[in-house]
Amino acid sequence: MPVTVTRTTITTTSSSASPTVLGSPRSLYQPLGLLRLLQLLSTCVAFSLVASVDAYVGFSGNWCMFAWCFCFAVTFIIIVVELGGLQARFPLSWRNFPITYACYAALFCLSASVIYPTTYVQFLGHGRTRDHAIAATAFSCIACVAYATEVAWTRARPGEITGYMATVPGLLKVVETFVACIIFAFISDPYLYKNKPALEWCVAVYAICFILAAVAILLNLFDCTNALPIPFPSFLSGLALLSVLFYASAMVLWPLYQFDERYGGVPERRRDSGCRSSHIQYVCGWDRRLAVAILTAINLLAYVADLVYSARLVFVRV
Template sequence: MPVIVLEARDFTSPLFLMRTWEVLSGCTTFSLVASLGPSELNTNQSEHQHLNTFKIFCMFIWCFFFTLTLFIHILSVIQFHSLIPISWKNLTMTVAVLGALMSVSASVVFPWIVMNRQEVSPRAVAAAVASSLTFMAYTSESCVLRTQAQEQRGYMGSMPGLLKTLQLWGGCQMIPLVVELVNGPRNGVHNWQLWVSGVSYGVCVLMSLVTLAVIIGDFAGRCLLPFDRFLAGFSLIGVLLYMVATVICFTKILQLRDITQSSTSIPNKSAELVIVETVVASITLLAYTVDLAFSIKLLCDRSHT
């Protein structure tokens, strides 16, 4: 099959311009951050390990989505994607929406890192601005793809598909938070709480990745169970696991509050991390709950037909 290159008018299409914007702003962001020294990110050596975890998290987001978007951009230009045995419409929608969610996380986390300093480097400010522009680019692409017909945007452009992307985003946010809570001071938080929460988040991230692999790879027809029951089962497991994790999060907040009232030496960082974990866990639990309701409705509709 011959390779077909886009026509001249295609180089001014909204999708082409937005993906070019994503590639350029993403490359600018991680290049600026990579050029920053440790002294430009933390105020003292004791905070270096704490901030380094979140710097690695942000760098992974920018580099991963830059690479993935560049791959999609090149395949779109040479029209080679039709030869790849995947669902292209589901892949592009997933990358656009997940890229927007992960970019906004990096755009919030990275300024929080650099604001630990009294004097902020100009390159750090430029990197934060470039990260925000990357978020805007992915958001714009998501909106453009959402305006297309259902046949063009695929399952991941529907409400259940967007909820599954939100679930994966929530699980990814938990990775650096759990790492910091494990490596940092416990402050009354029990080991079993960290282990149960970490296992719950890990299982849910694995289920989300399996679901995306099945949808993007067009493997739904090869599943041993009907795909709608497969999704409903994953949603139910996610609701149960995140209910447990959310209860543990609120328990940790109460523990930290009691310890703070009896001692003034509790670091604010631990309390901030637990609060962020609780908020993200609650949002993800809501996403799983709504997704489970969609799955049950779909099963009931099919049982009556």
């Protein structure tokens, strides 16, 4: 019988134990433990600096504060679970959960590190509040690097048997869902697409692909990949192919109907009356449209890479 050799071998069934079980105070002094302490410290300092001067007004400020608090809380839970050796009692697969969370946390902190200074800090006057906000941004960047380092450290290596979320397609699922959430934030005002069937289709594409990718993540986190009526590898391949086709249509329709005058679009920012003034709590319509177009392109590339990598994986039932 011929043998097929691939770059990575993964498992899609349950394994409650972590590949690296800490379970003692000494484990905090191991490289991964020290990395998580850095994550805990940097996120704590970031939200503490901002909270001490009440420097989180509006959507952007609240989002950044949520990102830092959420990352701090979940990192604290992970440290407690590993110190207590409670991985087997944790409700989610410990092979998949830590790296899934680390990837989300890296994206959360990255978004906060970009959004906070560009939409909030630059509007602050010189003084104590601005200094605290700048320092919080620096610690947010440190946290982002720390979480990204954990992802790079714990991801699947060639020939390694590990959880699906530690593979490149698994991590791409995290990126896809996160980018979709950012898109939803930008299209939260229905006037951007209402009464235009082509744009409403784009919104449907974002929602459908987000749901499918989220289902794939949850099936792995809850070890329910065998609950599908079709083999999980087939589900992943079909999901990636369908999402590529859907996003390709959105990549054409969204810019066409938002920026082409022939289809009622606004080709230049200066023509949008709402973009003539800058405000700390407001992102104008034209900027929202452009952001969604860029994020659509990013997600399309992510789904294409997901499709390519998914076709090269071999799933081993353990």
